[in-house]
Amino acid sequence: MTSLSHAVCRRCGRCCEKGGPALHRQDRGLVESGILPLRTLFTIRRGERVRDNVRGTLESAEEEMVKIRGQGRGWCCLFYDSDLRGCTIYEHRPLECRVLQCTDPRELTAVYRTERLHRRDLLQAHSPLLELVEDHDRRCDYHRLAKLRARLAETGVRGREASEILDMVNYDHHLRRVLAEDGGVDPEQLDFLLGRPMRKTLAGFGVRVRKGEGGKVVLELELD
Numbered sequence: 001m002t003s004l005s006h007a008v009c010r011r012c013g014r015c016c017e018k019g020g021p022a023l024h025r026q027d028r029g030l031v032e033s034g035i036l037p038l039r040t041l042f043t044i045r046r047g048e049r050v051r052d053n054v055r056g057t058l059e060s061a062e063e064e065m066v067k068i069r070g071q072g073r074g075w076c077c078l079f080y081d082s083d084l085r086g087c088t089i090y091e092h093r094p095l096e097c098r099v100l101q102c103t104d105p106r107e108l109t110a111v112y113r114t115e116r117l118h119r120r121d122l123l124q125a126h127s128p129l130l131e132l133v134e135d136h137d138r139r140c141d142y143h144r145l146a147k148l149r150a151r152l153a154e155t156g157v158r159g160r161e162a163s164e165i166l167d168m169v170n171y172d173h174h175l176r177r178v179l180a181e182d183g184g185v186d187p188e189q190l191d192f193l194l195g196r197p198m199r200k201t202l203a204g205f206g207v208r209v210r211k212g213e214g215g216k217v218v219l220e221l222e223l224d
């Protein structure tokens with residue numbers, strides 16, 4: 001009997017266009033060898049609202065996921081070449097890509113939630129960068145954000161809850177700028193280190209932020 005993982009790919013590109021894979025412990029060598037540099041990755045942090053491509057639903061991420069970035073602002077995997085209709089790192093494609101069969105997702109479903117790779121697997125233990133990443137997680141906690149968001153309907157956009165959300169968003173924004181401008185961190189690595197900017201991910205919680213007038217980073221909340 002033919003193994004599912006050896007079924008022939010029709011190279012339609014649909015899987016790759018939906019987004020890059022989440023990485024698993026088995027993919028760690030791809031990052032360490034430079035096939036997947038940190039700037040090609042981004043992190044979905046715990047509690048962030050994300051579309052689950054296997055279930056097709058919007059969910060709160062149960063655990064951290066490190067994924068391959070999309071092209072530009074789109075979701076299509078960074079390594080997909082639409083002219084060639086193929087993967088530019090095919091021989092070294094990550095686990096999820098190797099097991100995915102579009103006609104039968106059982107093998108992907110079996111590995112999807114197992115042994116996911118986390119940032120701490122890729123950053124040196126006790127390094128200042130890892131400490132900073134963990135501190136950012138605590139200050140900009142999505143579970144805390146979800147609780148604050150639930151209370152906004154009662155307290156309104158001028159209440160303490162709204163102000164706490166704004167503090168998180170401002171801190172997240174400020175830290176990115178400091179790391180890139182003063183900390184010598186490659187700006188392309190920020191979405192791996194800190195996850196996607198909270199200004200963008202807030203939309204998943206039904207909250208929006210806008211810049212105020214006058215050039216200052218002044219934010220305001222808008223209830224959906």
Ligand code: SF4
Pocket residue numbers: 015016019020021068077078079080081086087088089090093094097
């Ligand atoms: S790594 Fe390759 S096979 Fe996997 S989603 Fe990206 S382009 Fe497709």
